[in-house]
Amino acid sequence: MSASAPPRVDVRAYACPMTYVKAKIALERLAAGERLEVWLAAGEPVENLPRSAAEDGHRVLAVEPLAGAPGAFRVVLEKGAGAAPEWP
Amino acid sequence: MNDERLERYARQLLVPGFGEAAQERLGRARVRVVGADAxxxxxxxxxxxxxxxxxxIEDAEDVSPSDASGWLFAPSAVGSPRVEAARAVLAPLSRFVSIEPYPKGGVPTATLVFASSGPQALASAEAARRAGIPHVVVEPDAEGGALVVVPPGAPCYACARSTAGAGRPAQPGIAALSAxxxxxxxxxxxxxxxTPGRRIDLVRGVATARPTSRLPGCACGGPGAGAT
Structure with a gap:
């Protein structure tokens, strides 16, 4: 995986809780320290997803407007070492 | 997992440590439920x-008037076989779950026991222990009750079971114990x-868990029985 191109999940078409479910499953597939970029809609999704990710032990590296997509946001997460692992 | 399943199980998938693989494991499970009363x-x-x-679902009885005090059976179901009445209510809830009478010789991967008697509970739990599958035995009483959680290798239900009375009044609080x-x-x-082997007492909504222990000489502690 390239450090400059983290995997991306586009959940702009979804509402909570699916926004974080999609991100959570994508995070489960990463190793600690790897990054995930999430595209999501303004409002509840961008308010809730970073908080949920932080509560699960991930780092929120960026929350910013998504270039070229009015009303959308880009969130970059880094999987935390202490995040609850998916059961094998 | 497709979006339909993700949406269906979204709340469960948010539980820490519970993810896509766990949900798929559930989807492959064959769960025997002993008892289908209120x-x-x-x-x-x-x-x-x-x-x-x-x-x-394994239950040879018909729906009784007291069963209608639970969450499953309408008064109109009284007198019909519990298994069929339960199936009629449960099947429309999800197309992802197959609901059937327990087939003779069926090999479950887990067992949940709501037995109507102590001997039935013991026999059902022992069958699960011998099969090496996780099982839970629910023991209701008037105020709530207890349940015994038995993962493979843990002290068996016979070691851990309650010695309290075995009345089975169906009261509103029993639903919490059942769930x-x-x-x-x-x-x-x-x-x-x-999950460790443990006994959870639920009295008026307050749960207290403690580890179960093996009785001296019990067969569940024999060679190959696993860790306590």
Whole structure:
């Protein structure tokens, strides 16, 4: 995986809780320290997803407007070492 | 997992440590439920909504008037076989779950016991122990009750079971106990190694858990029985 191109999940078409479910499953597939970029809609999704990710032990590296997509946001997460692992 | 399943199980997938692999494991599970009376009602609904793949219900009795005090049976179901009446209510809840009478010789991957008698509970739990599958035994009483959680290798139900009275009044609080029993089983199916053997007492909504211990000389502590 390239450090400059983290995997991306586009959940702009979804509402909570699916926004974080999609991100959570994508995070489960990463190793600690790897990054995930999430595209999501303004409002509840961008308010809730970073908080949920932080509560699960991930780092929120960026929350910013998504270039070229009015009303959308880009969130970059880094999987935390202490995040609850998916059961094998 | 497709979006339909993700949406269906979204709340469960948000539980820390519970993810896509755990949900898929649930979907492959074959759960035998012993007893389908009012006490079992909430637990049966929970198992269906959690997404176990196959639910095998074992109960030879008909729906009684007292069963209608639970969450599953309408008064109009009184007199009909419990298994069929339960199936008629549960099946429309999810197309992802197959609900059937327990087939003779069926090999479950987990068992949830709402037995109507102590001997039936012991026999059902012992069958699960011998098969090496996770099981939970629910023991209701008037104020709530207890459940015994038995992952493979843990002290058996005979070692851990309650010695209290075995009355089975169906009161509103029993639904919490029933659902808690199902929840404990779901967690064991999702990750059998994560759960210790324990007894959980639920009295008026307050749960108290303590580890179970093996009685001296019990067969569950024999060679190959696993860790305590």
């Amino acid at each position: 006490v079992a009602s909430a637990g049966l609904v929970y198992l269906v909504q959690a997404g176990v793949g196959r639910l095998w 808690l029993g199902a929840a404990e089983l779901v967690l064991m199916i999702a990750n059998p190694e994560s």
